[in-house]
Amino acid sequence: MATMVDVASLAGVSTSTVSHVLNETRHVEPETKERVMSAVKATGYRRDVLARSMRRARTDSIGLVVSDAGEPAFADMVHGVEEAAAHNGLSLLLANSAEDPARERAAVEALLDRRVDGLILARVAGSTAGLLERIRKEKKPLVLLDRLADLGGDQGQVDQVGVNNQAAMAALVDHLTSQGHERILLVSGDLRVSSLRERYDGFRAAMLTKGMAVPPELLCEGTVTAAATFDRVRPLLATASGRPTAILACSTLLAAGALRAVQHEGLRVPGSMAFATFDGFTYSDLFQPQITTVRQPAFQLGESAVSLLLQRLENPAAPATILRLESRIEFRRSTSNSSTD
Amino acid sequence: MATMVDVASLAGVSTSTVSHVLNETRHVEPETKERVMSAVKATGYRRDVLARSMRRARTDSIGLVVSDAGEPAFADMVHGVEEAAAHNGLSLLLANSAEDPARERAAVEALLDRRVDGLILARVAGSTAGLLERIRKEKKPLVLLDRLADLGGDQGQVDQVGVNNQAAMAALVDHLTSQGHERILLVSGDLRVSSLRERYDGFRAAMLTKGMAVPPELLCEGTVTAAATFDRVRPLLATASGRPTAILACSTLLAAGALRAVQHEGLRVPGSMAFATFDGFTYSDLFQPQITTVRQPAFQLGESAVSLLLQRLENPAAPATILRLESRIEFRRSTSNSSTD
DNA sequence: CTGAAAGCGCTTACAG
DNA sequence: CTGAAAGCGCTTACAG
Numbered sequence: 001m002a003t004m005v006d007v008a009s010l011a012g013v014s015t016s017t018v019s020h021v022l023n024e025t026r027h028v029e030p031e032t033k034e035r036v037m038s039a040v041k042a043t044g045y046r047r048d049v050l051a052r053s054m055r056r057a058r059t060d061s062i063g064l065v066v067s068d069a070g071e072p073a074f075a076d077m078v079h080g081v082e083e084a085a086a087h088n089g090l091s092l093l094l095a096n097s098a099e100d101p102a103r104e105r106a107a108v109e110a111l112l113d114r115r116v117d118g119l120i121l122a123r124v125a126g127s128t129a130g131l132l133e134r135i136r137k138e139k140k141p142l143v144l145l146d147r148l149a150d151l152g153g154d155q156g157q158v159d160q161v162g163v164n165n166q167a168a169m170a171a172l173v174d175h176l177t178s179q180g181h182e183r184i185l186l187v188s189g190d191l192r193v194s195s196l197r198e199r200y201d202g203f204r205a206a207m208l209t210k211g212m213a214v215p216p217e218l219l220c221e222g223t224v225t226a227a228a229t230f231d232r233v234r235p236l237l238a239t240a241s242g243r244p245t246a247i248l249a250c251s252t253l254l255a256a257g258a259l260r261a262v263q264h265e266g267l268r269v270p271g272s273m274a275f276a277t278f279d280g281f282t283y284s285d286l287f288q289p290q291i292t293t294v295r296q297p298a299f300q301l302g303e304s305a306v307s308l309l310l311q312r313l314e315n316p317a318a319p320a321t322i323l324r325l326e327s328r329i330e331f332r333r334s335t336s337n338s339s340t341d
Numbered sequence: 342m343a344t345m346v347d348v349a350s351l352a353g354v355s356t357s358t359v360s361h362v363l364n365e366t367r368h369v370e371p372e373t374k375e376r377v378m379s380a381v382k383a384t385g386y387r388r389d390v391l392a393r394s395m396r397r398a399r400t401d402s403i404g405l406v407v408s409d410a411g412e413p414a415f416a417d418m419v420h421g422v423e424e425a426a427a428h429n430g431l432s433l434l435l436a437n438s439a440e441d442p443a444r445e446r447a448a449v450e451a452l453l454d455r456r457v458d459g460l461i462l463a464r465v466a467g468s469t470a471g472l473l474e475r476i477r478k479e480k481k482p483l484v485l486l487d488r489l490a491d492l493g494g495d496q497g498q499v500d501q502v503g504v505n506n507q508a509a510m511a512a513l514v515d516h517l518t519s520q521g522h523e524r525i526l527l528v529s530g531d532l533r534v535s536s537l538r539e540r541y542d543g544f545r546a547a548m549l550t551k552g553m554a555v556p557p558e559l560l561c562e563g564t565v566t567a568a569a570t571f572d573r574v575r576p577l578l579a580t581a582s583g584r585p586t587a588i589l590a591c592s593t594l595l596a597a598g599a600l601r602a603v604q605h606e607g608l609r610v611p612g613s614m615a616f617a618t619f620d621g622f623t624y625s626d627l628f629q630p631q632i633t634t635v636r637q638p639a640f641q642l643g644e645s646a647v648s649l650l651l652q653r654l655e656n657p658a659a660p661a662t663i664l665r666l667e668s669r670i671e672f673r674r675s676t677s678n679s680s681t682d
Numbered sequence: 683c684t685g686a687a688a689g690c691g692c693t694t695a696c697a698g
Numbered sequence: 699c700t701g702a703a704a705g706c707g708c709t710t711a712c713a714g
Contacts, residue, residue, distance in 0.1 A: 013684075016687095050710095086444070361694095
């Protein structure tokens with residue numbers, strides 16, 4: 001591999017000049033510049049980013065840690081981040097934490113080791129409290145994505161971008177109650193995940209506003225896998241008496257478990273059970289049942305996270321920004337009374 | 342940030358000794374070692390991996406570029422790679438190429454710049470011939486994942502891991518013909534993608550073996566998006582005369598386009614059209630129609646790719662390994678004659 | 683307009 | 699058993 005010294009000697013200049021030409025960081029005579037550039041070409045020189053990073057403050061790279069890049073919503077967020085990063089000349093280091101706090105921690109440490117200029121995190125459910133502290137100590141710009149932090153006032157705020165879960169939930173409850181549903185089973189998952197907590201709180205608030213009861217047996221929370229959700233939901237559907245008339249799942253995973261329970265009990269959607277979910281399934285237009293779904297603007301969430309990070313890099317002292325984008329509800333037959341199936 | 346010099350002076354030793362203690366690369370008196378370790382703790386010292394990498398041959402990191410980490414099959418491969426990498430103390434730099442050759446090229450360059458110890462690539466359809474050459478020139482270990490290379494003999498071989506597409510296709514054709522299907526529409530996509538090419542070739546070979554005709558109008562190839570596939574497939578289903586009785590899609594994306602065409606024409610699966618696909622949809626057990634699917638052992642593909650890479654790092658001169666794992670076929674109602682729907 | 687030289691934080695022969 | 703010093707490949711004051 002050719003080094004800068006090779007280029008300099010071939011061009012008959014100093015390495016300072018080569019560096020300045022490459023970085024356009026001070027004026028160089030056109031003719032000299034020319035010589036340098038052709039020496040670069042002749043030697044096939046490529047700047048060593050490791051050495052470069054060691055001298056500079058920046059690495060022009062950012063890190064993204066998501067709990068599972070394979071989940072549809074996260075996949076789109078990743079795309080958004082990639083697009084925006086590439087657009088801004090940043091390279092992206094991506095890591096999955098697989099919903100495992102230890103993996104998440106390890107991923108963050110690896111990214112810090114590589115001196116990323118900033119971090120974007122969609123944290124896992126059991127994310128340790130120390131993680132944000134660790135990043136703050138390193139003085140690394142940080143943006144929280146989708147799963148936000150509920151920080152106390154004096155801990156300092158963090159830039160965050162998520163969706164307006166309350167509003168989406170209110171609209172969904174509106175829709176379901178307008179169809180005459182009074183007994184709605186909420187499958188809300190792990191409430192340590194802020195987005196799930198917000199949906200849970202949003203549901204209760206919306207029901208309260210409507211003057212409707214929310215009996216505890218219709219709040220199914222705490223399950224983390226589809227299988228566990230199946231086990232929890234199934235008994236709730238077993239007997240016709242007291243059975244909910246609608247199920248509302250707060251994530252794709254939860255929807256999968258709940259739907260499996262519905263089918264296991266021989267109930268048809270929407271014939272004998274209405275069903276709606278957040279996030280939902282890919283290619284769902286092709287399959288039955290057609291499920292009413294709250295779609296996040298996932299791609300834009302990713303893009304916005306990068307924007308916030310860039311702003312933060314520009315202006316480290318600015319107050320934190322908290323962005324809430326609006327979701328879109330796709331109404332389908334699974335919550336429609338007029339349907340025959 | 343504390344540096345090695347800080348640690349050394351606090352412990353009253355040289356930086357050599359600190360380095361050797363940290364790397365366990367030469368014997369150090371237990372008592373000295375102790376002093377160094379407590380100085381490390383006291384200063385909160387963390388080794389600078391950039392500086393370290395600059396002096397060493399290795400960065401203990403590998404790069405993975407996939408065409409879309411959000412597609413189910415690729416998502417599982419990514420998980421396999423991550424798991425195996427973590428297990429071997431390697432950190433993983435992941436990049437999506439979004440089926441765009443330019444993005445792929447940029448991703449590879451970024452990874453080379455970061456001096457990954459090796460690369461794993463699931464290449465895009467239009468991947469430039471120069472890409473492999475570029476990596477070879479850099480003398481970087483490389484493993485091809487899922488989408489293999491059809492290299493000429495004297496270009497030198499590359500380590501690769503994929504599935505046995507021929508065998509899976511033969512079994513599928515066996516299954517369909519045994520159900521009485523003679524007119525099978527093959528939706529094969531972009532034949533520059535080696536796995537799709539293999540499925541295409543496998544189909545023709547299997548049909549030939551059965552002594553069955555493969556009329557050109559039942560070979561739908563070259564489409565890259567679901568929308569384009571829809572447009573190509575729809576007219577083939579428009580009139581009952583000459584309509585295929587079964588459709589075989591070679592990827593999730595192609596299946597989506599074809600299925601949309603089937604539904605647009607008002608045909609029911611499997612009532613009026615049998616349907617099978619490679620890769621398939623997630624959570625497909627929950628939805629109708631239930632589609633016969635060839636599942637790749639995607640996670641294991643990812644793991645195997647890392648194994649091959651590690652072997653290559655150990656032994657750069659060894660002949661290339663080409664690994665073929667077996668897929669599993671999930672037979673479902675979409676290809677079952679006895680079903681009423 | 684350009685160059686000589688220090689320095690980023692490590693690793694590793696070389697020497698004792 | 700340990701240390702002084704060179705060097706990895708850059709960037710950047712400093713000097714002219």
